[in-house]
Amino acid sequence: MIRDDVARLLQKAIRKAQKNGALREFVIPAIPVEWSKQDGRGDLASPICLQLASLARMAPMRIADIIVPLLPRVDYLSRIEVAHPGYINLHLDPQWLSGQVKIILDAGDAYGNVPLGKQQKVQVEFISANPTGPLHIGSGRNAVIGDALANVLAAAGYDVQREYYVNDAGTQMGLFSETLYARYAQALGRSEAVPEDGYQGAYMLELGQRAAAEHGDRFLTMPRADALKGLNDIGLSYMLDSIRRDAEFMGIHYDRWFSERSLYEDGTFGYVMTLLREGRHVLEKDGAVWFTAGGTSNEKDEVIIRSNGAPGYFASDIAYHYDKFVRRGFDRVIDVWGADHQGHVPRMHAMMKALGLDAHRLSIIIYQLVTLKRSGEVVRLSKRTGDIVTLREVLEDVGADAVRYFLLSRAAESQMDFDLDLAKEQSNENPVYYIQYAHARICSIIRLAQEREQGESHGNLALLTHPMEQALIRSMLVLPEVIELAALNLAPHHLAAYAQELASQFHSFYRDCRVVSSDAADQEITLARLDLVRAARAVLAKVLHIMGMSAPEQM
RNA sequence: GCCCCUGUAGCUCAGCGGAUAGAGCAACUGCCUUCUAAGCAGUCGGCCAGGCGUUCGAAUCGCCUCAGGGGCGCCA
Incomplete structure (x- = not known):
């Protein structure tokens, strides 16, 4: 990862400065390197000298001036400068950057993977x-x-x-079977009361009817305890089927x-x-x-x-x-x-x-819990009272991809509102479609190139020097960092933010850079941009798939 | 009463020790004879709940207050 590489570089320079006496001895802390948020500050920046000021007993600017000349020369950095009050701003080499496209393409689906877990x-x-x-x-x-x-x-x-x-033992399961028994008996015309603290939901009526239809009245002619046992297993398999179907609807296996x-x-x-x-x-x-x-x-x-x-x-x-x-x-x-x-x-x-x-x-x-709303009003949920909007209903209303994106894009520890009407209303103006659209657009470009029989060979990546091309590549380099961050913090919501950011970079690139050109003079750049766009497609598809969403080829 | 999570733009939320706080939606301006306008460019919008501290530097860390959610079962 490029950020780690730069951090190591800085560490080497600091150590060298300590060795030659320019800086006093101290334990070097972890070195922060960030992607610059602002133009004109390079691609990467480190505030390390600000942190070292007290350790080195020296002004941050002076530390920076000592360290920067000691940085080893590397192919991926073209320029390094010191900025007030002591930041080190680093510019990635444009040629190195465009060369990354090949690395991404070669890695294919494995691009972005990170050797953190060591197969644990x-x-x-x-x-x-x-x-x-x-x-x-x-x-x-x-x-x-x-x-x-x-x-x-x-x-x-x-x-x-x-x-x-599967919580198929315990009190709740017992209540469930009792309820099912009552609903089953009712379905067969026998009056039987649902236990007081049983499950009141309408779905239990359906389960009772289904059990009656599929198994007749045989559970009414055996001892109650045996009937409960039998119905327990039947009810359990009904519910597990339903849960499994919902999970599969969301692409979960x-x-x-x-x-x-x-x-x-x-x-x-x-x-x-x-x-x-x-x-x-x-x-x-x-x-x-x-x-x-x-x-x-x-x-x-x-x-x-x-x-x-x-x-x-x-x-x-x-x-x-x-x-x-x-x-x-x-x-x-x-x-x-x-x-x-x-x-x-x-x-x-x-x-x-x-x-x-x-x-x-x-x-x-x-x-934290999800508050379900319907046009601004809170919908209370309880399995016991049966006042419930099922996940299935929401999935069918809003769509699995949108539900996944929405639920995933917020940090686990933040409470969230899910407004059904809003989600439906927005489903055309949704970040979900924004991201998937970027992927579909790329596919469309590639389809066009294929029709024109262009792009079968690789292009000269060195031509990818346009600011938008470079920015797009820079965004792609962030994927492994995001995966590492999400894995380390067990916080998958970072993926959602990243996907949005990457899609945005692509859309901007798309506006400024024509990929498939029929002009013979553009053949070289067309080939290079096709490579770029193919790499972007791979990265976008990878994030979408990690989030469990589809990467549509057309929309 | 005690414990956990959260208070950031009108709304839903990112950012969680670094340089001018971001996105989507909503509102407003422009942009389709060329690869999908489900798009792009721009404008508007913020004492980052409040206070005190730690730090060269705080939306970010600590303490307190206030507000919202959750928990404090021989339920799971």
Whole structure:
């Protein structure tokens, strides 16, 4: 990455200055190098001398004047200057810059990848909504954050696995089956009440009718407990199908759907309980079994097994993460959770320590809730009351690409409003289309060139000296930095901003630079620009794909 | 009461220690006989919630206040 190269260069120069006594000895801090935001300040800039002033006990301008002459000569820099009050501004060599087009083209789809993860095994677990109702917009946010992050990490050199944790055990699932039983019985003409705290949504009526249509009345002629068990499995498969379809609608494919129930059936939970007992991390109190970080009771203790004998969700989580880290050997695990689970995070890290695992290997991304609005008015969501706008409805209304872009473009920790009417209204004036349009335009250029049988050979890239050409290449060089930034901070929203920026550079270039020319005198530049545009297409497609969006060839 | 997240342009949000704070939408001006005008160029719009601190330098870090959201279940 060019920024890192420049930072290394500066570091060398500082060290050299220290060695020859021009600067006093001090530990050199990390060297910041940024892309210049303003014209006339070069391409890259570093404020390092401002930072060194106190360490070197010298004015920033003087430090800069010492360092700059000591910078090794490199092919990628054409000019370096010092600017008040001590910035070092660096100009990239135009020939080097245009030569990057070939590097991008040669790298192809791998361009932008970064060797950060060193093929470490990382699991991203996301959505994992209770299979007791359809997905809503919040799950949508979870989905795009998780999926895009998985893509980012793959591009950053991790060996990534995507997983959905199916909460098919526990109280909520029990209520779900009870509700389904009631709706099923009702569908067959028997009056049966939905439990008080059951699921009131209309979708449960449909599930009941569907179960009745597909399985007849056989569950009414068996003991209730058996019927509940049978209907539980049927309801679960209906809901998982629905969730899987929604995910696929957004282009999300899981490597594994992990059953919570399996942790109890295969003995994992029992084994982990033994470990916790041996490690003195459990305590019996009030007829329940509690997790306690140090073995003695305090008010932050958490129930593992309830006094009625049933394990709680935390019990499953411990066993589940034991399975992830110890059994399956993931180096890192990333869980994506809504803000309503935020209080659970400290316990998870305490659990990691109790299992003897490094808590840093578990990252939990907490995203703030999405407020769904309809022409400015808040739409409250609750699976329980059934007042729900499903993710599916939103996807069908607004389109998967737009939903993905919108939900992805904001940082996880910022709350966001999703106005259905606005999203639909804007869907023609959307950044989504702006970015995809850039890609489609490029494809159109390339199609034209093919029709005219131009651009089969490569051009002379040295001709790419127009400011817009250079600016476009500069933007393309940022991709690896963005991937690294997003991977390091587990913050895929940076991709959205980058995609917008890159598309903008392309559109400006498009206005100023004609690519396919029929004038014989333009043949050389046409070939070079076709290379440029092909590189831009690859970069644009790469970002779009990492974000999980399509890169249309025409619009 | 305690804990977490957030307060940046009319709206939705980027920026999160560096030089004149950005984008989209909204409003207004221009630009299609040439590769898609779902585009481009420009104008308008900001005491970066408020206060105090740290720093050569703060939208960015710390503390306090105010405002919004979330949490503080033997639910997940």
